[in-house]
Amino acid sequence: MLTPRRSAEKAVFNLNEFENLARRYLPRAIFGYVQGGADDGSTIAHNRRALDRLRMVPRVLRDVSSCSQQVTLFGQGFASPFMIAPMGASAIIGPDADNAMARAARSARIPYILSANAITPLEEIGRTYPGCWFAGYQKPDESNIERMLGRVADAGFSAYFLTADVAVGSNRENNRRNGYTMPFRPTARLALDLMRHPFWLYRTGWKTFRQRGMPRISNIDPVARPSIFSREISAVTGYAQFSWKHAEMIRRRWKGAFVIKGILSPEDARLAREMGADGIVVSNHGGRQLDCAVSPVETLARIRDVSGGMTLLVDSGFRRGTDIIKGLAMGADGVLIGRPFLYAAALGGEPALRHAINLLQREIHTDMCLMGVADCHSLREQTVISE
Ligand SMILES: Cc1cc2nc3c(=O)[nH]c(=O)nc-3n(C[C@H](O)[C@H](O)[C@H](O)COP(=O)(O)O)c2cc1C
Numbered sequence: 001m002l003t004p005r006r007s008a009e010k011a012v013f014n015l016n017e018f019e020n021l022a023r024r025y026l027p028r029a030i031f032g033y034v035q036g037g038a039d040d041g042s043t044i045a046h047n048r049r050a051l052d053r054l055r056m057v058p059r060v061l062r063d064v065s066s067c068s069q070q071v072t073l074f075g076q077g078f079a080s081p082f083m084i085a086p087m088g089a090s091a092i093i094g095p096d097a098d099n100a101m102a103r104a105a106r107s108a109r110i111p112y113i114l115s116a117n118a119i120t121p122l123e124e125i126g127r128t129y130p131g132c133w134f135a136g137y138q139k140p141d142e143s144n145i146e147r148m149l150g151r152v153a154d155a156g157f158s159a160y161f162l163t164a165d166v167a168v169g170s171n172r173e174n175n176r177r178n179g180y181t182m183p184f185r186p187t188a189r190l191a192l193d194l195m196r197h198p199f200w201l202y203r204t205g206w207k208t209f210r211q212r213g214m215p216r217i218s219n220i221d222p223v224a225r226p227s228i229f230s231r232e233i234s235a236v237t238g239y240a241q242f243s244w245k246h247a248e249m250i251r252r253r254w255k256g257a258f259v260i261k262g263i264l265s266p267e268d269a270r271l272a273r274e275m276g277a278d279g280i281v282v283s284n285h286g287g288r289q290l291d292c293a294v295s296p297v298e299t300l301a302r303i304r305d306v307s308g309g310m311t312l313l314v315d316s317g318f319r320r321g322t323d324i325i326k327g328l329a330m331g332a333d334g335v336l337i338g339r340p341f342l343y344a345a346a347l348g349g350e351p352a353l354r355h356a357i358n359l360l361q362r363e364i365h366t367d368m369c370l371m372g373v374a375d376c377h378s379l380r381e382q383t384v385i386s387e
Pocket of ligand 1: 116283287
């Protein structure tokens with residue numbers, strides 16, 4: 001019988017399948033935190049429906065023998081048009097998960113975005129993948145913004161993503177039901193759940209504790225690193241006073257590429273362009289913030305019309321090569337993928353992540369050839385029809 005680790009490398013044939021495997025081996029509280037969404041989870045289901053409703057019109061008899069999926073984003077060349085999304089607390093989901101994702105992304109030449117809510121200090125990731133990208137939730141005061149940006153720049157990150165769709169933490173009933181809380185509260189039920197999952201308990205729980213001691217949220221503040229058990233971290237779910245004024249402060253001080261993540265309205269895309277953002281991520285946070293939000297692919301074309309020269313990234317529910325192609329054909333320059341990469345990291349670390357990246361690269365190659373396009377740019381001319 002294959003171990004979870006070997007299964008994640010050998011017996012998973014597409015990105016969706018990591019979820020089924022992870023459900024078996026992760027504690028209920030941990031799996032639920034990754035998989036779940038806000039309220040009834042209707043946005044998660046809707047993201048899939050919106051992508052599935054899109055149908056493509058392929059072209060034939062075009063020479064696609066030199067098909068290439070390379071893209072250039074913010075002046076950097078990458079092997080593929082997808083990247084690993086920022087995901088908080090990853091190192092308690094899988095062993096050393098932030099480093100594993102950064103290493104796998106670096107060796108595959110795709111972007112990796114580290115979350116402010118990560119347990120791994122950003123300086124460490126800056127060494128693992130020099131020039132990779134950072135996604136901040138920023139305390140809205142000028143001196144904090146200044147010092148935090150200094151820390152991110154000193155660590156060598158080349159792009160700063162501002163996570164903008166987290167004015168407050170969302171309603172995640174599944175977390176409460178499963179006993180996943182931030183700050184972490186040990187309960188008999190949670191202890192039983194963790195003990196019933198020895199694969200996670202040894203490979204991630206114990207090893208993370210041995211490697212880092214008490215897990216801490218490391219990148220939310222220029223100096224403080226609150227433990228996941230401390231009450232201070234309830235503040236990191238969002239900052240209600242944060243506004244465009246603070247985004248402008250970041251824009252003025254940050255020299256690299258500046259991207260606003262979590263935009264769904266064409267009007268907000270226009271504001272982002274006018275304040276000098278280099279890009280936006282059209283996203284509903286994978287259905288984890290506002291339930292009943294519109295799906296990014298439903299609003300992408302209208303956002304493209306007002307985005308001027310900004311780079312357009314998109315995420316939420318993208319899993320297949322065909323999903324990526326739909327996103328690009330509708331105007332995106334690249335696609336972020338979240339949960340499947342975190343499941344892969346939890347199950348099989350860097351080798352499983354490399355397998356996940358390969359699977360998607362192969363699907364994109366096949367689908368581009370079947371669409372009759374030889375490069376990502378030409379996808380823009382392809383027809384996508386909504387049923
Ligand atoms: C476990 C988890 C943690 C996340 N943490 C963050 C975060 O700290 N910052 C952020 O901007 N987005 C965060 N996200 C959202 C992702 O960056 C991304 O928008 C979303 O996962 C994309 O949807 P997908 O998982 O369906 O691919 C998180 C998502 C997950 C699943």
